[in-house]
Amino acid sequence: MADSNASPAGKESRHFIQQIIDEDLKSGRVSGDIITRFPPEPNGYPHIGHAKAIVLNFTLAREYGGRCHLRFDDTNPETEDMEYVRAMKRDIRWLGYDWNEHEYYASDYFEQLYDLACELIRKGLAYVDSQSGDEIRATRGTVTEAGTNSPYRNRSVQENLDLFARMRAGEFEDGAHVLRAKIDMASNNMLMRDPVLYRIKKASHYRRGDEWPIYPLYDFAHPLSDAIEGITHSLCTLEFDVHRPLYDWLVDHLFDAPRPHQYESARLNLDYTVMSKRKLLQLVREGLVAGWDDPRMLTLSGMRRRGYTAASIRRFCEMIGVAKADNRVDMAQLEFAVRDDLNDKARRVMCVLDPLKVVLTNFPEGEVEHLEASYWPHDIPKEGVRDVPLTREIWIERDDFMENPPKKFHRLSPGEEVRLRYGYIIKCEHVVKDAEGNVTDLHCTYDPDTKSGSGSDRRVKGTIHWVSASEGVEVDVNLYDRLFKVANPDRVEEGQSFLDHLNPDSLQRVKAVIEPSMASEAPESWVQFERQGFFYLDPVAFAEGRRVWNRTVGLRDSWGKQQAPEQTPAKPRVTAKPQETAAPVDPMAELSGEDRELAIELIALHGLSTEDAAFLATRDDERIFFKEAARRVNPVAVANWLIHELRPLLPSDGFEALRFSPTDFAELVALHVDNTLSSRQVKDVLADMVATGKRASAIVEKKGLRQISDEGALAEVADRVLAAHPDRVAAYRDGKTGLMGFFMGQVMQQTGGSANPQVVRTLLEEKLG
């Protein structure tokens, strides 16, 4: 099993969270164990989206030898229930993960959280607001307008403490007061406009009962629970990114370092399904599916019941990766994961889903021939056989016969031959039809010399599955299709709901005939119906005394695809970009009158490009720095190095915090202008200067930096590089000119970035040309 994320060099590529952790470990920001957590709210059944988070958190902890906590984020008494806690724990275990003794509940932290809230009040960072919910909402402002301060914002610490204690004592009714953080009602971030930390809610909590009349909100409970548990990396989904400043604010004010940090990644979306708990709940409540564990649901219980393996779900989650871009994963990816896993786990048996009767006219009536059939195909090294009875009358798949077959149809048709899997070659002699012309029976002859495994070398194009009519057993089979008709059911027209996209044919119940060896099969093992797909005996139905086979996933079917390409419409290819190619914008045109004059002056005085001039005209700090430095060295070079190289390296407080002067900067630029240093070297020195504040000359002297422009010396290096990579040289001469970058890179690397690139390029072009 190849690593799906292996880079060509064979090095495993690491997603951005792994890179952050690597960096944290390297820098010493985190010194002990890496501790992650999976923090579900127990208000619904876990689904494939949870699986992504579970796999992420647990594998990260395992990879770094740390641990992952299971914490129930149960701060809302109205929606939560023990049933969901049980489902969550069961499904995480089923997925193959163990939190050991680290099972926590935010509701166990209520006392600590209460104390922390009091501490916040004592620090003057929180207050009791007695406005109504409506008032609070109305004074929060909008995304474009600032909010206004609550009239209760400046209550004394004493008064706040007193009121909060009485809230906790249950003296007030729901909604009478809330506890709010005192941050900034004018913040661009709505979350920072004095967020509500605690509310009064006289509801019974599924674990704490009526003990607490007040409940902390997510924004308060979550970061502090992380801090209490010593979580190092708190991973959540993208929509929480705006919560991060609040997360940091709370943790910073209430805990000492080391403290947890929050990182956000994209949640999973899958084609042809919905993922939100609200929508899944609606499907269940309205009876549109048979329950949380309906096999069409992508809840873990539904998938398990359908026959998905835990390994395949883990594999899927690892395949899709972790990133910050919104996504919608192709269902084919999930199907691949389960097929790939089941391929060597599922015994092969025969089952006819849509039977058509075949009479073997030269097979003795009443006789049963016992054929020995392996449970495993030739390429899977597993043992095991069963008995498959052959009789005069058998069932074959209706699809496996065509009266007027198209080209390349490798199955049965009048006068043609096909092999019965594990049995004999048969030939279709006669087609029996009813009054309407429908095919009812096929009369065939079999060739007794062609028994499977007998060494007969007769070959036919096709092999089909079949079941004895008298020995086979009738069974119920459920064939599942995608629950929704469209790839993105969340996207709906005005006045519609996602329910309008439901696929009415997502469940097809079939009466099938299965070989007798499967008659008393118990659930919990996976089976492939040959040429059909992977099936799983429904454990729920089984418990009720019924035997129903669920189709987990069909086999890849290149024939069906060829015949009916319309079935799965190819995704519309994105044709020409709708965006028209914009005309180059004149940077001067955007400027105000005053700025324009400044820009014109910069051009006249220093010969800057309009682009650089316009840029500097609108930024005072940069312009002042530039003017100072430009007195000493070529202004165009100063502008380039300042705008493109220095600025990205600037400390967050800007020039203010810079540890060297414009004169120092000019000195550095001069070293490039006079060819003393290569641009690569200048960049290195600049980074050093920003970090240490040392002067360029001192750094250059200490490191002994000097650009190499000597052709003889460089030619030697170039020759060495070319000699070391004859294959690439040949490829280059073959037209793969992109390799120039590779050769350049090699030379630059070997010279430690000191080579004069123009000289090197000319040299290489000569030698390769």
Next chain:
RNA sequence: UGCCCUAUAGCUCAAUUGGCAGAGCGCCUGACUCUGGAUCAGGAGGUUCCAGGUUCGAAUCCUGGUAGGGCAACCA
């Protein structure tokens, strides 16, 4: 309308931090086959969102745009 996040092959993601744009899935060929499965070999598929700029060299740095997503619960 403000702030934040994002944009690389049809889909999901990489790209050693400025040096050959790759992988898995999907698709197409072929080989093999008593599963039209699996396996093996090969192939097609790219305006790295757009336009400028910096650089010997830009997916990566700078400027300006465009598109998608998120944020105004006393939910999480």
